[in-house]
Amino acid sequence: MISIRTKKGYKLNIAGEPSHELEQLGKPTSVALLPERIPFVKPRLKVKVADQVKVGSPVFEDKRNPDLVFLSPGGGRITKIDFGPRRVIKEIVVELDQDEGYETFPIFNEAQVENIERQMLVKAIMTGGLWPLFRELPFRDIAAPDSIPPSIIVSLDANEPFQPMPEVYLKGKIELFEFGIKILQKLSEKLFISTSQNRSFILDQLNSYVTHICERVYPADDPGVLLYHIKKSFDENRAWYISGQDVLLLAMLFKTGKYPVERTVVIGGTLVRGKKHLLTRIGAPLSHLTKGRTDKTEKARYIVGGIFKGYKGGKDSYMGFYEKSLVLIPEGGEKEFLGFARPGFNKPSRSRAFLSFLNTSAFPMHCNCHGEERACINCGFCAQVCPVDILPQFTYKCILVDEIEEAIDHGLLDCVECGLCTYVCPSKLELCNVMKNTKKACYLEQL
């Protein structure tokens, strides 16, 4: 086991942390697929409204590679296909039947996995609809099925507020996870599994698999950060990653021969009562998760996928294919009288410019920017937190003057899109967003 020291990053002390308790939720009335939230995909529909689907029926495929299919997480009737501007498919809603039908897929046992050809294995995962779980660094597109990655990275840690704890989703499923590891080992010779020092459960149970110990600071658990710290040459850049929980899905597909839809998600944030882990299914409605847990008094922002990296979800939208976290915090938006002159005992800040540095309790936070956008003053705070040693202020300026080559030399593609630079910037610049969009543009140009 190799210890990785991350000197940078940041531990956000935000209130509303979910407990480790796991509650099994009942069956929702509908589930959905959100093609819009799957990166770079060009969906071609294979169903239309009023079609009947089973769990595991193909719903759409990727025009770039028709073998890449996305399967229905529920059995029932397609009730709605929601198009956004420019015919982006936002939502495909499946109203669930009482008794859902299941498509069947081939079952493999461990010996079979051991002996199967890699190509066949890839094919089985593709038809089983789980290939999109593999993502490729640095652009985070779905991995190319016909390529062999330099390594596959699995992170068994959760440092972004708030993500499901590996102790919770792996409880009682260690064997299943080990089976999943077998599958991954078949796909790549190098498999990196990281966790942090104080996850004693993981260190006990999966000791022989864990290769790296990372620090417990956001975003040390990100596969991109791990890769940045361990890579020795440029041909290691295109590593794949898959989230710890999704390894279980792979294993379940092969063990049961059914498209697995079980998902452990967390619900947290100060506007939620009973913050905990929930056992539900892929594509569950947000309202299903929040039922009975929210007060309607304050205007809440629904953040799907984590405080830093997640997106703003509509109240009546659904969990995406990748997202495992739902956080409700106040939208904010009130003006604050003489805010800059207050002692700021409960104003969270990484700097010590507020008296809050005396206050070690977790802070309730809202979505206020706390200031207006200004020109960069070169304070260097962003560089102090960037986990992959980018100098965001300089890279940002390169991008602004369209020196993309130079930005890439600065390490733009190593950016893990963690959002910390944006978080700390006193000039309130959207640094991370600019990086992200530039990366995306670079990628689309390469294709």
Next chain:
Amino acid sequence: MKFLKKIFDSKRKHFAQGGRFEKLHPIFEATETFFFIPGIVTKNDAHVRDSLDLKRLMSMVIIALIPPLFFGIYNTGFQSNIASGLPVTFIAVSLKGLRIVLPVIIVSYVVGFLWEILFASIRKHSISEGFLVTGLLFPLTLPPTIPLWQVALGISFGVVIGKELFGGTGRNFLNPALTGRAFLFFAYPIKMTGETVWTVVSNVNSSGVDTFSGATPLAVSAVQGTASFIESLLAKAGFTFPKLFFGLYPGSIGGTSTLMCLIGACLLIFTGIASYRIMIGGVLGVLVAAYPGYIMSLVSGNSTVPMLALYPLYHLVMGGFAFGITYMATDPVSAPGMNAAKWIYGFAIGFLTVLIRIFNPAFPEGVMLAILFMNLFSPLLDYFEIHFRLKKRVPNV
């Protein structure tokens, strides 16, 4: 505060696009955001943001400037009353100091703000908080006898040439306050140097005037001689080391007290707003530059170059070095952004300060020139360090 909010809400339309005072929108906005942190919410990730913004950051610098400011007011009054033979009670001295210093500060702020507003209206951006600091830093570097029209001229030069010409706060490469100060120094040397500018002598009917000598410690020590000789000269003029450290002697309004700057520096370093690397680097630079000469003059017994024989620690407490390295050199916009570059930058400022004092006593305020000079080099320092760093990166293309 509800009341204030209503006023702003009712007047907003006049300043909006198409309103009667559209051109003055930056003023409206600046005033409103002074009273209220705007309720802008995040559009995308990261969904939450740090509470620190530029207003708070600049406020912290202002707070750090309060010790030298208050002390400066007291000291200005004190020196003036002593020289004029007036009573030196705390109240009398403070009032006198206020009477001298306040107009300077007000002129600096008002004139500077007019320029800021003008540029903000033309460029259609909002007024940057950076000026709050510039507007206070600038007067503190001036001699108390400065005519107000020169204050206005200096701050205009600083804001327009030192900053706005390059695109405003964040894009300037010189420290605007220092640019203004240097301009005055070169344009009106008589008003900026010499023995009489450091103290306001207010009436002439008293006997105090006769005994008054306005020489600054820098001027006193710019003589040839041995270390003990210079020290005794300084002591004779009333400048013992503790006195220089505490700062109760004639000098620029805010720059005499090393102690006060030290307090400000601690606050700035603690809050993480100013770089300790620059400050410590500066102190090291002074010592490294001053010690060899000092030792040489000790060995040879006498020195032909003035100031060489001065005990090096004196350099730290004389002539606005402490003020410059704490508040001016650490201005993040004109300083380098990289860590090693900051050490070098600070060190070079300290080093150059001493060199200028030794080799060109005509420019006693060496620290000012040293900082401006190093401002020019900070992009280069950054460039080299970044270049070096990027070479160590595993490329990702």
